[in-house]
Amino acid sequence: MGVRIEVDHLTMRYGDVVAVDDITFTVEPGEFFGLLGPNGAGKTTTLETIEGLRRPSGGRVAIDGHDPAKREPDVQRRIGVQLQASSFFERLTAVEQLQTFGALYGVPQTRFGELLEQVGLSEKADAQVEDLSGGQKQRLSIACALVHDPEVVFLDEPTAALDPQARRNLWDVLRGINDSGRTVVLTTHYMEEAEELCDRVAIVDRGRLLELDTPAALIGRLDAVTRIGLSAEAVALDEARGLPGVLDAEVSAGSLVIQTREAATVLSELGRREALDGLSVSRGTLEDVFLNLTGREYRA
Structure with missing residues (x-):
């Protein structure tokens, strides 16, 4: 077959x-x-x-x-x-x-x-x-x-x-x-x-x-960033931005979103600080690859 x-x-x-x-x-x-x-x-x-x-x-x-x-x-x-x-x-x-x-x-x-x-x-x-x-x-x-x-x-x-x-x-x-x-x-x-x-x-x-x-x-191969989501109260925004391995952080829709390419390092540090409330982790997807290759303009 x-x-x-x-x-x-x-x-x-x-x-x-x-x-x-x-x-x-x-x-x-x-x-x-x-x-x-x-x-x-x-x-x-x-x-x-x-x-x-x-x-x-x-x-x-x-x-x-x-x-x-x-x-x-x-x-x-x-x-x-x-x-x-x-x-x-x-x-x-x-x-x-x-x-x-x-x-x-x-x-x-x-x-x-x-x-x-x-x-x-x-x-x-x-x-x-x-x-x-x-x-x-x-x-x-x-x-x-x-x-x-x-x-x-x-x-x-x-x-x-x-x-x-x-x-x-x-x-x-x-x-x-x-x-x-x-x-x-x-x-x-x-x-x-x-x-x-x-x-x-x-x-x-x-x-x-x-x-x-x-x-x-x-x-x-895309080397996309990993996004780590936390409740906004888990850790202060400035503190999050100063963590080892963090590229950027922002508060969006009531959640703190951390961007990193060293997810293990960041998660380990957050765990040490007991700041994992509301944790979610998302990585790059095939959709990111697709858009990176084909662009984002509207196709009829």
């Missing part, structure tokens, strides 16, 4: 517009891989090229050595795709949707109940898709992508527009897909999601690959 994906100097042009500009990366079998970038960065174009929906203008894409654009039946059967915007057949129930997709692959009837249970929709098997919530429709969309038991699953913003609870529930489903040995390739605008789920992430912007590594390694 799981396939190897090779993207070698991939380029996609539309007239004078270069949507993907000489991108190279590899996804290993069984890896959970994230493709991140602002709107218009080239994420979906890259994903659709790997899926075989588009032919590259230059470079090469391979799934276990096969060109997905050739649409070979044996290769297609190994691929599951959840598109950014999913459409369902009207007036069909959840299980009927799966049966319709499964008929294309000769999937046995026993498979559909297992899939609905896997994505937490067993109780909605006989509900028409129009009656499902946004999160339930997303889970059904993923079940349709899994109906033929593919070895690699492509997920294009699967949690877009979901509330926090629905998003967290869907994370559990996505972890389960990857834990079963499948290779998973994900695009998302939620940096917390990528940091939580992905083994490695590629950050792209304006069609170019900017960084590729584990979330932890990218955050570590």
Whole structure:
């Protein structure tokens, strides 16, 4: 289970517009891989090229050595795709949707109940898709992508527009897909999601690959400050600013916030002074990395 994906100097042009500009990366079998970038960065174009929906203008894409654009039946059967915007057949129930997709692959009837249970929709098997919530429709969309038991699953913003609870529930489903040995390739605008789920992430912007590594390694290279929060009464502001290892300190919204790159030193000193009331510690995040690489200007 799981396939190897090779993207070698991939380029996609539309007239004078270069949507993907000489991108190279590899996804290993069984890896959970994230493709991140602002709107218009080239994420979906890259994903659709790997899926075989588009032919590259230059470079090469391979799934276990096969060109997905050739649409070979044996290769297609190994691929599951959840598109950014999913459409369902009207007036069909959840299980009927799966049966319709499964008929294309000769999937046995026993498979559909297992899939609905896997994505937490067993109780909605006989509900028409129009009656499902946004999160339930997303889970059904993923079940349709899994109906033929593919070895690699492509997920294009699967949690877009979901509330926090629905998003967290869907994370559990996505972890389960990857834990079963499948290779998973994900695009998302939620940096917390990528940091939580992905083994490695590629950050792209304006069609170019900017960084590729584990979330932890990218955050570590950023050398972001650690923020230590305390109750405003825990220690005086001037005293906090004078502690060893403190870069700066301020009072904000009734809390004292200390910035440091030597968190252990500062926490040890605060502990010695018994000044740990209301303690919270936050480090740099993948979102900090993303903004540092791509900038903060508004993207339409």
